[in-house]
Amino acid sequence: MSAVFLIVVPILVAFISILFKKAAPYLLLIASFANVIMLYFLSPETILIGGYGAPYGISLIVSNFSIASLYIVNILFFLVVALTIKDFKKLSSILLVALAGLNGLLLTGDLFNLFVFIEISGIAAYLITTTNNKPLATFNYLVLGTVGSSFYLLGLIILYNMFGTLNMADLVSEITSSGINPLAVSLPFLFMFIGLGVEAKLLPFNGWVKGILGSSNKLSGPMIASVYAAAIGLLFGNLLNTYMFTFDSKIQLIIIVVLLGSITAGEAMAYASTKVKEILLFSSIAQAGIVILVFINGLVGLGLVLVMANAFAKFVLFMVITQAESEIGNDDVDALQGLFVENKIVGAAFTVSTLSILGLPLFLGFVVKLNVLISFISLDKFLFPVVILITSIVEGVYFIKLLIKLWHKEDNAPIIRFDFILKYVVVIIALLLVAYGLLFSEVSDLVNYVATSIGGIL
Amino acid sequence: MLQYAAIILFVIGLYGILSQRNVIKIILSLNILEIGLNLFIISVGYVEGGIAPILTSTNNTSNTVFVDPLPQALVLTAIVIGVGTTALGLALAKKMYQKYGTFEIDEMGAE
Numbered sequence: 001m002s003a004v005f006l007i008v009v010p011i012l013v014a015f016i017s018i019l020f021k022k023a024a025p026y027l028l029l030i031a032s033f034a035n036v037i038m039l040y041f042l043s044p045e046t047i048l049i050g051g052y053g054a055p056y057g058i059s060l061i062v063s064n065f066s067i068a069s070l071y072i073v074n075i076l077f078f079l080v081v082a083l084t085i086k087d088f089k090k091l092s093s094i095l096l097v098a099l100a101g102l103n104g105l106l107l108t109g110d111l112f113n114l115f116v117f118i119e120i121s122g123i124a125a126y127l128i129t130t131t132n133n134k135p136l137a138t139f140n141y142l143v144l145g146t147v148g149s150s151f152y153l154l155g156l157i158i159l160y161n162m163f164g165t166l167n168m169a170d171l172v173s174e175i176t177s178s179g180i181n182p183l184a185v186s187l188p189f190l191f192m193f194i195g196l197g198v199e200a201k202l203l204p205f206n207g208w209v210k211g212i213l214g215s216s217n218k219l220s221g222p223m224i225a226s227v228y229a230a231a232i233g234l235l236f237g238n239l240l241n242t243y244m245f246t247f248d249s250k251i252q253l254i255i256i257v258v259l260l261g262s263i264t265a266g267e268a269m270a271y272a273s274t275k276v277k278e279i280l281l282f283s284s285i286a287q288a289g290i291v292i293l294v295f296i297n298g299l300v301g302l303g304l305v306l307v308m309a310n311a312f313a314k315f316v317l318f319m320v321i322t323q324a325e326s327e328i329g330n331d332d333v334d335a336l337q338g339l340f341v342e343n344k345i346v347g348a349a350f351t352v353s354t355l356s357i358l359g360l361p362l363f364l365g366f367v368v369k370l371n372v373l374i375s376f377i378s379l380d381k382f383l384f385p386v387v388i389l390i391t392s393i394v395e396g397v398y399f400i401k402l403l404i405k406l407w408h409k410e411d412n413a414p415i416i417r418f419d420f421i422l423k424y425v426v427v428i429i430a431l432l433l434v435a436y437g438l439l440f441s442e443v444s445d446l447v448n449y450v451a452t453s454i455g456g457i458l
Numbered sequence: 459m460l461q462y463a464a465i466i467l468f469v470i471g472l473y474g475i476l477s478q479r480n481v482i483k484i485i486l487s488l489n490i491l492e493i494g495l496n497l498f499i500i501s502v503g504y505v506e507g508g509i510a511p512i513l514t515s516t517n518n519t520s521n522t523v524f525v526d527p528l529p530q531a532l533v534l535t536a537i538v539i540g541v542g543t544t545a546l547g548l549a550l551a552k553k554m555y556q557k558y559g560t561f562e563i564d565e566m567g568a569e
Contacts, residue, residue: 142546146488157498
């Protein structure tokens, strides 16, 4: 099975769904499920589009890393769509385009093609966030996103001018063989990093996050916070490790300072928030910082598992909170107090996911965090574990405070009828988070599988 | 020379986005930024004295100087994407006007 179908099928179905409006939601469900099935038949290879050999044609790189990434993104996408599409039937075609864009991001081996996929998934994301009914926030997101991708384009054109190629692997070999001073290519890479940093919610390009996720609904919350965040995090992993983004050591230092700032600021703002969604969104800014910090230090496999653990946990948290908010009409911690008194099953899943993000033992998050800390120490980078541990304590305080509030209320606890399927899905994800937290060997197998990636082949 | 002009346009657009508080003006600034960028891309492929990269009966020798066709193809895609985002931005501007009765962000209040 060729990986091209992962991009072509959603786009084609998107066109068909415009003609058959009534069938569009079903087409979306079938196409996104078919994508998950198709992944099973993928094997590592390089696909040349149109038969033009690299570096002249566009190539799609199917590596172990991209297969694992595609699994994460496609499964999450299908779950979000399956649980929410009945309320957002009008968005079916756009969601199909989003799926094609996200798959393209993770597969492409061409810099300009990557820009096109960033824009496709970006425009789909702006349209998805219009369902929040906050046009100003969406407009901010659109402006920031467009400026970001313009910077990315500027960076890639400078690189093209310098090396005459757009193929990522070819570019890497050109840079290495030319023996150019890393400082000379730092500027274009920095432009590209800024461009991707907007979508990745890095400080200071994350001005849009509060407006979008703070007023997100059942669809836009999990979609942006979980599916898109996972895809962009994995894209960073792909670019930083498999291919390129070679920075001069001084520039790298600046980026690391920005990342550490992103982590601490995110956790501090989450601590100060009184709305549940704001707590979650600020904490995801911090998580995005940690993910990129892990990738920038060359820990590919661990980074991928970290993204996976975060994305699935965030999916549960945003699903539960946006569903509860849509019934109560408010997401203040005080308004949602006692939410789980009458909804113990959902509450248990929510608690497990929170504790997994926090990195407490028994859960997947713990295994990953522990390994990340050990790897940093073995790399002689002692500052990162200190920052991660300190911010984890802050994270622990606000998450435990939140959980206590949500579990305790003497009287008048809100009763919310959670969707039957949603209950099952969040419980299964929570069980998986526990299961993988206990199966260390399975996690390290995945880490090793991803690390034997074939990326970098033309 | 064209490169400098393109970068100046890019920076003017960026300045507009940062300084303007009117939705339409921000969209215009975004367009100026994109035009600057597109000009920059085109300028990268320009070759002094080069002709259009098409083989014809008069231009078929191997020593004919062509301009680089790749940036032209890239710019075409970039223009289409730019038009898409502008259209979406204008649709959002209309939505904002319907909701708040103004294009000034400061008058819209906190959402």
